[in-house]
Amino acid sequence: MKDKLIRIDYNGKEIILIPTAHVSQESAELVKETIRKENPDSICIELDEQRYENLKNPDAWKNTNIIDIIKQKKVTLLIANLILSSYQKNIAKKLKTKPGQEMIEGIKASEEFGINLVLADRSIQTTFMRIWRKMGFFEKIKLFFSLMAMDEDEDVSEEDLQRLIERDNLELAIEDMGKDYPQIAATLLHERDKYLAYNIKNAPGKKVIAILGAAHTPGVEEEVFKKQDVDELNKVPPKSFMGKIVPWLIPILIVLLIAFGFKQNMDTGIEQIKSWFLFNSILAAIFTALCLPHPLSVITAFVAAPFTSINPMLACGWFAGLVEASLKKPTVEDVNNIADDIFNIKSWLHNKFLKALLVVILANLGSSIGTIIAGSKIIQSLF
Known part of the structure; x- marks a missing residue:
């Protein structure tokens, strides 16, 4: 020794x-x-x-x-x-x-x-x-x-x-x-x-x-x-210039594209807004539902996704996760079992502490995918 x-x-x-x-x-x-x-x-x-x-x-x-x-x-x-x-x-x-x-x-x-x-x-x-x-x-x-x-x-x-x-x-x-x-x-x-x-x-x-x-x-x-x-x-490096700009570029681009769609004709603009809301809402809700949370958490993801996707300061998952954690409050037993449950994805579904975290992740993931698909549909409608 x-x-x-x-x-x-x-x-x-x-x-x-x-x-x-x-x-x-x-x-x-x-x-x-x-x-x-x-x-x-x-x-x-x-x-x-x-x-x-x-x-x-x-x-x-x-x-x-x-x-x-x-x-x-x-x-x-x-x-x-x-x-x-x-x-x-x-x-x-x-x-x-x-x-x-x-x-x-x-x-x-x-x-x-x-x-x-x-x-x-x-x-x-x-x-x-x-x-x-x-x-x-x-x-x-x-x-x-x-x-x-x-x-x-x-x-x-x-x-x-x-x-x-x-x-x-x-x-x-x-x-x-x-x-x-x-x-x-x-x-x-x-x-x-x-x-x-x-x-x-x-x-x-x-x-x-x-x-x-x-x-x-x-x-x-x-x-x-x-x-x-x-x-x-001891310094925490600030976000890079691109890291600060890119999150704002996407929603600004989406808003401009929709405005351009309305300028072309009313029907195009309405279809673009429908695409934005439907893809964001539906995919955020579907991904959130995968972990079998409280129904209100799924509804929250559905409602929040289209609005949070155009605001880089907000995230759909935060709202859905807050609702989940408020309605299904984690117990001391849930926290005690984290070390055993965290390496088994099935156990996340039974551990209220981990499930609230999973709701945040899945809601954000669904909303992000919805943003990509909706954005591509909006571009396709114009060109």
Whole structure:
């Protein structure tokens, strides 16, 4: 176990990196043993303030209000977070351990021995937003289906985890991830390596222990001796110029085409409006109905779709999802079962929390397809 430790001499400061697997009992034992033996001045852990609070109070997230999530337009980020955290919890359950146990050991040691605790990681919300803003549309679609395809029933042993902790295998895995999702690899791994390295080398004291997921230790070890711009790493990039303009171009174009249709003759204009309303409404309602929600959710999607499609500030799914969450309020049991239900699409239909999220996704998808078809019909009617 001890040979996994990485010792760095940085300007007279001794930095000890502990590579861990977040669901490994052996990693938790290694953390406990190393802290007791080394007696550091500071313990750095791979957490930000939000994840630190969640780890200290794991039941707090169960009070998540799905209605607030929809209103804040954070449905996609929530789903990605739920899938990843649920996958980790399921692996931990099979290994009869707790996710983040090695971080908990670091927190306990800091409290027990009065050691300075440093939350060394960047805000998870900043990381997610930087990933999202940098990814293209098709990359986002590919990522969503990749996450949904994760096999939570796959058997995982301690031996499997130890192979992941081996740095050569890990670097290869990171390299593969960079090929498929370059923006994710850059933001989730490499940027955070820089952020973690900056906070670790600036932690108080002459001896610092840093508890890190094994994926970060190669990068942090290298970054410690480099200069980092943490202000830049903390910025959420604004939407690109095209990202701001394109959502408005489509509805403006549709309105202009319909106006041009009326200019040609009244019948053409009326037919165009019919196409716009019918395709948007019917497809939004059909897609929403696929998850068997409350009938009023389907009706809401039907009514909202034609209007939200010409306003980039609104989305059909938000209204349908709010109605679903209000009429079929998620229970504590629904939230408790997320980790088990999220990898089975059939279970989404029985879990009120997940079903409300699914209503948002499907209603928006149906409305988007309706917009494309209606737009093409409007153009065809003119030419």
